[in-house]
Amino acid sequence: MRVRKSSQPVLSAMPVTRWPVLLLQAVFLVSFVTCNDAPPVPEEQLLIEKTSVPELCPRSVKEGDFVRYHYHGSFPDGTKFDSSYDRGTTYNVFVGKGQIIKGMDQALIGMCVNERRLVKIPPSLAYGSEGVANVIPPDAILHFDVLLLDIWHPDDKVETETYYKPENCSRTVQVSDFIRYHYNGTLLDGTLFDSSHNRMRTYDTYIGIGWLIPGMDTGLLGMCVGERRIITVPPFLAYKEDGDGKDIPPQATLVFDVVLLDLHNPKDGITSEVIYMPDNCERRTQAGDYIRYHYNGTLLDGTFFDSSYSRNRTYDTYIGKGYVISGMDEGLLRLCVGERRRITIPPHLAYGEEGRGKIPGSAVLVFDILVVDFHNPDDSVSITSQFKPSNCTVLSKNGDYLKYHYNATLMDGTVLDSTHQYGKTYNIVLGSGQVVMGMDIGLRDMCVGEKRTVIIPPHLGYGEAGVEGEVPRSAVLIFDIELLDLIPGLPDGYMFVWNEEVSPNLFEDIDKDKNGEIPLEEFSDYIKAQVDAGKGRLAPGFDAEKIIENMYKNQDRNQDGKITEAEFKLKDQEDKERHDEL
């Protein structure tokens, strides 16, 4: 067998431009023979001309291989006697087993896929002196223009070649896993027959349980998310002698370029990985708590799908009540404020086969979360004393006038407010509704000089609404408080009390000019004088003028701007019965 090497380098991409050259050679040969006017001498030797050789030739035909090829068969004068192209299907056959004429059996040896050969076969290696009735005359030399498209061998196995492996490859595909991947499927000659990209979605399937062709069922095993592989599947592990549809011919070797995007098992639960744990964690979330957290959501391959940060606010929800996907409901348990976790949720505990929005069906979700705060609707105010003076006998109670400093923060340390920045104390009458309920509670039973940390759940703070631009919705508040002054209040319901026995001649005492009636001015002067002399007390923390005015209006029964003795007595009488102001 003589193999003539092509004189020029031949580029695999240029078979078409070679074609006219071949034709010329064929014509030249024919004309040479006819010009000589000699009887055609049967050529005894097989002539092979490699007219196109691909750059890469990972495999070449050996005896026993099965091949698929196209050919154009002609006589030396160029007359066509047969062509696979006319039939639209490749010629498929085992090589070296006598299933084809000897010359072809020999000529195919050593060919690689996409190689093209012009083969000239003498009759002794073709149809001899008999020929084939009506097709091949006796002693015919046959020319075949052969293009090889496929090689495989019955002993072949699935071949996998990983060409990219991510740094972290902790979990790999096992039998019965569910996977999502992208692929480009080509025949061995490079013809694309299918691509998941054309459908704009991943291919999603169980693996190893017969949902896929056998070659893929094994070829995908052991992959990790992010890995890229070439999986070469011989036809007997793919679509066999039937092929599939119009794109996969019978007996075709298939080459899949695969990237794995997602992997889980229906038996999976969630996984929860601590990324950061604060030093102090006295309390952990439990079912029924209300939590505020930030999150970044990605798919397993790192594709971002959602983040609380993009909305500039935390995600807030009750835990364990089915308000969030079940995987998250579970993942939010046993967390500390300030903790960071990575929670990985399989689709059956997330958005299932349907997916939602940017989340594809059957996707595993990865949430990186940061716990901002949490509380329980049953929580009361938590009070921790930070400093107690040794003399802590006079304790604050409702009605007391308190002067205190505070630093207010959120649980994550965000500073909300501080009295120190205004350079003066915050002053309130305890129990009068001047501060949120939680603060009223937090300031109770405190003595001057005491320091406390008061934690206020939102239902005793600023509630679900928060304060626009200042306090987030449903936020737990932390107040560090120092009580600087306490002015005891009056008994409940009193705005003025006498410190000592009331003058028996009260009306006369107040009626300074002794004209038998008391205008507001006389009344006001008198009360203020008593307060100054320490004989009586006005409720601290309120506007004295207002209190006195109210007292006066109470006494001036007919509201004519003066109190008469009769009005005074009447009111005094009632008050003794009703325990009211004066």
Ligand SMILES: *[C@@H]1O[C@H](CO)[C@@H](O)[C@H](O)[C@H]1NC(C)=O
């Ligand atoms: C790989 O995993 C390790 C440990 O979990 C982690 O520290 C590292 O950041 C990971 N690398 C990548 C590229 O994800």
Ligand SMILES: *[C@@H]1O[C@H](CO)[C@@H](O)[C@H](O)[C@H]1NC(C)=O
């Ligand atoms: C498939 O082809 C597309 C488009 O050419 C390409 O982006 C992708 O990387 C290829 N490979 C896989 C595994 O999808």
Ligand SMILES: *[C@@H]1O[C@H](CO)[C@@H](O)[C@H](O)[C@H]1NC(C)=O
């Ligand atoms: C979030 O806040 C940033 C900076 O304050 C602002 O630029 C952005 O528009 C806000 N985004 C939304 C969704 O409110």
Ligand SMILES: *[C@@H]1O[C@H](CO)[C@@H](O)[C@H](O)[C@H]1NC(C)=O
């Ligand atoms: C979310 O991503 C942003 C930007 O990368 C990062 O600053 C933030 O810490 C992440 N949050 C969580 C909870 O992982």
Ligand SMILES: *[C@@H]1O[C@H](CO)[C@@H](O)[C@H](O)[C@H]1NC(C)=O
């Ligand atoms: C404790 O303080 C109260 C009120 O300030 C005061 O009356 C009392 O004398 C103090 N007792 C001692 C032992 O200092």
Ligand SMILES: *[C@@H]1O[C@H](CO)[C@@H](O)[C@H](O)[C@H]1NC(C)=O
């Ligand atoms: C508030 O914070 C400042 C600065 O840390 C500190 O000096 C002050 O004592 C704090 N006030 C209270 C009431 O805790």
Ligand SMILES: [Ca+2]
């Ligand atoms: Ca008077």
Ligand SMILES: [Ca+2]
């Ligand atoms: Ca009157």
